Amino acid sequence: MLIDLHPQAADVARLVSLGMAKQPKQLPAWLLYDAEGSRLFEAICEQPEYGLTRTETALLERHAPALAQALGPGVLVEFGAGSARKVGPLLRSLKPPAYVPLDISAEHLANACVELRQHFPQVPVLGICCDYSQLDQLPAHPLLEGQARLGFYPGSSLGNFTPTDAQALLCQLSKLLGPGGKLLIGIDQPKAVERLEAAYNDAAGVSAAFAKNLLVRLNRDLAGNFDPQLFSYRARWEAEHSRIAMALVSAREQSVQLAGQVWSFGAGEELITEHSFKYDPEAFRALAAAAGWSCSQSWSDPQGDLSLHLLVQADPAIAGRLC
Incomplete structure (x- = not known):
């Protein structure tokens, strides 16, 4: 038996709007886990760097x-x-x-x-x-x-x-x-920093695909027009916070539509997809x-x-x- 209490679309749109208004922009980590995101995360767990x-x-x-x-x-x-x-x-x-x-x-x-x-x-x-x-x-x-x-x-x-x-x-x-x-x-x-950063940025690129799938989901579920090719993926250890910060980085100045709103990105601006505190x-x-x-x-x-x-x-x- 499965009980479905997934947040409603209106609630998701509200949370996304709140996250896009932050500085830096940051969305709830659970948004990464649609069906494809969940599949990709399982693949991350199989990568040699992710122990x-x-x-x-x-x-x-x-x-x-x-x-x-x-x-x-x-x-x-x-x-x-x-x-x-x-x-x-x-x-x-x-x-x-x-x-x-x-x-x-x-x-x-x-x-x-x-x-x-x-x-x-x-x-x-x-x-x-x-x-x-x-x-x-x-x-x-x-x-x-x-x-x-x-x-x-x-x-x-x-x-x-x-x-x-x-x-x-x-x-x-x-x-x-x-x-x-x-x-x-x-x-x-x-x-060790090298181990931590490698675990969240595997050589096969599965972690990058996992992060970029968030943009695909936002396009599908919230009428977005992100171009995933205009974002690169970065995972970086932040020692002062004892955390890995994972982000999609805008390749240039651009504007995107999402849930009926327009959001601007500067060149090199980050969209934080998740943190992992240790x-x-x-x-x-x-x-x-x-x-x-x-x-x-x-x-x-x-x-x-x-x-x-x-x-x-x-x-x-x-x-x-x-x-």
């Missing part, structure tokens, strides 16, 4: 029994599930009463749900197409009634949010999971604590490239004041 997915998957496979024991019983709710390729080890060890993947791409999510039902026929699956960062509560459904909720947020997707917005999102996830909820989250950590374990634990979570256990690969953290909710009164 995050392989590292996190190996961690999950290696520690699945310990992770399941630490999480305890409950419905497994995955935020930003995509193709749900990483959840398998948890489903095998945890054997939850239900699995609830949330993702912005309805087509991608539907395909993932079909495949999961084939591989895990004993686990009921309820897909929810939504922008989970704006979701006030999970929809009422029998699979969610009377069950503890265990959050799963892999892929270091929290890094797409500014630290302030990431704190707000962690507060939001606490509310969605409810009292007693736990959250297993993957966090990509700082590393946190060392201490910085992430401080961020989580500011959102009312405490870290009960952590796991990391031998190189210290990525860490998994099991978060438990702090005292509800304290969390309420923080959020």
